[in-house]
Amino acid sequence: EVQVLESxxxxxxxxxxxxxxxxxxxxxxxxxxxxxxxxxxxxxxEWVSGISGSGSSTYYADSVKGRFTISxxxxxxxxxxxxxxxxxxxxxxYYCARDISMIVVRAFDIWGQGTMVTVSS
Amino acid sequence: xxxMTQTPLSLSVTPGQPASISCKSSQSLLYxxxxxxxxxxxxxxxxxxxxxxxxxSNRFSGVPDRFSGSGSGTDFTLKIxxxxxxxxGVYYCMQSIQLRPTFGGGTKVEIK
Numbered sequence: 001e002v003q004v005l006e007s008x009x010x011x012x013x014x015x016x017x018x019x020x021x022x023x024x025x026x027x028x029x030x031x032x033x034x035x036x037x038x039x040x041x042x043x044x045x046e047w048v049s050g051i052s053g054s055g056s057s058t059y060y061a062d063s064v065k066g067r068f069t070i071s072x073x074x075x076x077x078x079x080x081x082x083x084x085x086x087x088x089x090x091x092x093x094y095y096c097a098r099d100i101s102m103i104v105v106r107a108f109d110i111w112g113q114g115t116m117v118t119v120s121s
Numbered sequence: 122x123x124x125m126t127q128t129p130l131s132l133s134v135t136p137g138q139p140a141s142i143s144c145k146s147s148q149s150l151l152y153x154x155x156x157x158x159x160x161x162x163x164x165x166x167x168x169x170x171x172x173x174x175x176x177x178s179n180r181f182s183g184v185p186d187r188f189s190g191s192g193s194g195t196d197f198t199l200k201i202x203x204x205x206x207x208x209x210g211v212y213y214c215m216q217s218i219q220l221r222p223t224f225g226g227g228t229k230v231e232i233k
Contacts, residue, residue, distance in 0.1 A: 035222075037170075045162075045170065045213055045224040059220050062122070095169050106217050107160045109181065111169035 002026035002110055004079075004096045009115030016086050020115060022079040022096030027110075030054065030074040033099035035108060036081050038092035038117075048094070049081065050105035059105055064090075086119045093117075123148050123216050127225035134204040135233045142228045144197045144214035151194060151218075158218040161190055161199045164227075165210040173212075174199065206232055 008020040020036070035050035049070040050059040058070050069082040079096055093116050097108035124147040134140045150157045161174035172181045174190035177197060187202040201208055209232055214225040 044211075044227045045164075045215075047215075047222040047224070050220070061221055097169075100172075100175065105220050105222055106158065107172060107175050107215070107222075108162075108170075109172050111171070114169060 002098075004098060004110055004112040006094065006096045006112040006115040009094065009117045011118045011120065012086055013121050014087060014119055016119070017082070017084045018086065018117060020081040020083065020094055020096075020117070022081075022112060024077045024079070024098070027098070029072075029077040031102055033101050033103060033105060034072065034079045035097045035099060035105055036070065036079075037095045037097055037108065037111075038090075039095070039114070040089075040092040043092075046092075047105075050099065051079070052104065053102040057103070083117070086117075088119050091117060091119045122221060123150075123219060123223050125214055125216055125223055125225035127212075127214055127228050129228060130226070131229040131231065133231045133233050134201075136206060137203050140201040140204050140208075140230060142199045142212050142214075142230075144192075144199070144225050146195045146197075146216055148218075149194045150197075150216050157193065158216055159190075159192070159197050160215045160217070161188075162213045162215065162224075163208075163210050164213065168210075170213065201230075204230070204232070 036048040067085045093114040096112040098110035162170040164170040178190045211227040
């Protein structure tokens with residue numbers, strides 16, 4: 001079965017750091033670009049970051065650029081999101097999503113169930 | 122960034138009746154490769170979004186043919202020919218002509 005599964009969410013204080021992971025199975029991981037998309041409580045969807053299949057190209061929303069780092073380990077079929085200098089407004093469910101493209105960020109056909117990140121003192 | 126504006130915010134539909142959602146972008150979504158990078162998703166309560174339509178009018182695998190997408194440039198529409206109870210949820214349009222996708226605010230579809 002094709003699936004992705006996020007982990008690593010939790011409660012963190014403002015200014016703190018958290019690393020999210022997303023394990024993939026059922027497909028050739030390095031053939032697919034991947035993204036993180038978040039959803040604040042009761043709000044809409046916000047794309048956060050994307051990475052090409054090889055990992056050589058990365059993309060960020062302005063709201064997280066300079067604070068978040070996306071990476072992947074194709075030998076482990078795993079996607080990561082390192083989140084630093086967290087703010088209250090980063091509180092959201094973070095979804096890992098598979099892209100229909102190998103190279104660029106286009107659209108997302110497989111989504112995980114999400115992991116909740118709460119930034120609060 | 123490209124701003125995506127959806128209308129209406131919510132829609133209450135009788136089963137078997139049609140529904141239509143509009144999505145307008147602040148810039149043309151037609152790319153130099155001839156493709157238009159406009160997508161539609163449905164998020165059911167408590168679930169992640171699911172891809173319905175890609176590149177304006179192409180139904181994704183497994184999507185019922187009562188769903189159809191149309192439009193060009195900056196104006197797009199998602200139509201449900203006959204709404205079923207399982208179609209309830211929030212519908213989002215999304216652009217990815219720029220390598221930083223943006224979503225519309227969402228349209229909540231309910232059953233009367």
